[in-house]
Amino acid sequence: MSLPQSHRIAIVHKPGGPEAIEIVERPLALLRDDEVLIRTAACGVNRPDTFERMGFYPPPPDAPEGLGLECAGEIAAAGAAVDRFKPGDRVCALVTGGGYSDLVIAKAGSTLPLPDDIDLVAAAGLPETVFTVWANVFETGGLAAGEMLLVHGGAGGIGTTAIQMAKAAGARVIATAGSDKKCRLCRRLGADVAINYRTGDFADTVRAEGGADVILDMVGGDYVQKHIDIAKPGGRIVQIAFLQGSRVEVDLMRLMLKRLTLTGSTLRARPDDEKARLAAAIETTVWPWLETGQLQPEVQATFPLSDASAAHRLMDSGDHAGKILLIP
Known part of the structure; x- marks a missing residue:
């Protein structure tokens, strides 16, 4: 099955309040050998996203365009050097940008498999x-x-x-x-x-x-x-x-x-190999807690990707408990 040629992302042309967020369509970048393409079930909203929206948290120079640092979904495609993931695998991933999207490109090293009994939408609140x-x-x-x-x-x-x-x-x-x-x-x-x-x-x-x-x-x-x-x-x-x-x-x-x-410390600007090392340690030590129920994503609210501004308004209000998610 051929892959889409474009995807929707959330961008900010001019720093400001939640109303500054725009949902636009962009060509889908070519998949590199060490990357995976994730068809997202949900995308996590985090405090650093609001700082970036206001112009206080510039992304690293090589970050993908758009807001968003995490997502969960199913693998749609895998790069030539990726041998542990295949289309259809359930995963969540940490990304340096572009996480508010229906299709997210992530480094395979920062991508983690998900247990079958973990809700795929809620899992978007885990990586960051x-x-x-x-x-x-x-x-x-x-x-x-x-x-x-x-x-x-x-x-x-x-x-x-x-x-x-x-x-x-x-x-x-x-x-x-x-x-x-x-x-x-x-x-x-x-x-x-x-x-x-x-x-x-x-x-x-x-x-x-x-x-x-x-x-x-x-x-x-x-x-x-x-x-x-x-x-x-x-x-x-x-x-x-x-x-x-x-x-x-x-x-x-x-x-x-x-x-x-x-x-x-900060997390976003760390090198890819450092994030891959963290992911391996998390899979070994933390993922068993996920499987036994000792760790569960706590989700308060979900919003359509098209209403990312409303999600940011809730985050800005401080009146939330747990994670806020976007559903493409």
Whole structure:
């Protein structure tokens, strides 16, 4: 069966609000030897997409055109050097761009097979969050069984994934969220403690729990000093975003006295071979949790691809819990 010659993608001509998103038709690029073509069942919407839409998160120079960092669906075609995937295989994939589409080209190394009993639409909410949590909480942060993880935004895509993965690994979890309803979701997913940061001081609670071994921070701002203060000796603080700003003034003396590690990373710009290494580790360690039900994508809402602007409005509102997906 011949493949389509074009596909629909979501682009932004001029940075701005959700209304800046346009759905356009583009010629489908030729498939390279190390790539697969995925006929998408769903595409994940992530916070970095909204930053890119506003002009604050430019894609790498070699990224495909269009918004979107993850998708799930069935293999439509595989490049000449790809021997593990064939047409019809159920997969999800991490991509550097162009993920909001009915047909997505992905590197085979960043593509993962899906168990038969995993919903193909919901699986679109896995790649970006699972790769991020694995790389930052487990590899960089070194979270081990019995340790305490503090994660902010516990009801968001990263948060819901981090809670489940940490619990599956035998760790304890403190999560923060912006409402009592979201805190209940965090506890349902396994958080030992959930704090409504609008009504309570998370730092006091973490101190009462003995401190945190690993802190996953996407907030920045004055949270950076708080994290230094509440981390256990030998603790690891990992920055993955700065919703409250990346320019901060901190007292690093406690960092020295407590032998802390303060580090950070981005995922999108990593080389293809590094993402393939992460994918292999995830398939070995995390995918068994998916098969046993210890990890499940938490989906709040789905929108048609044609209504990507509405999906971004929901993301911008902060009134979501779990993943937001687009359906081509």
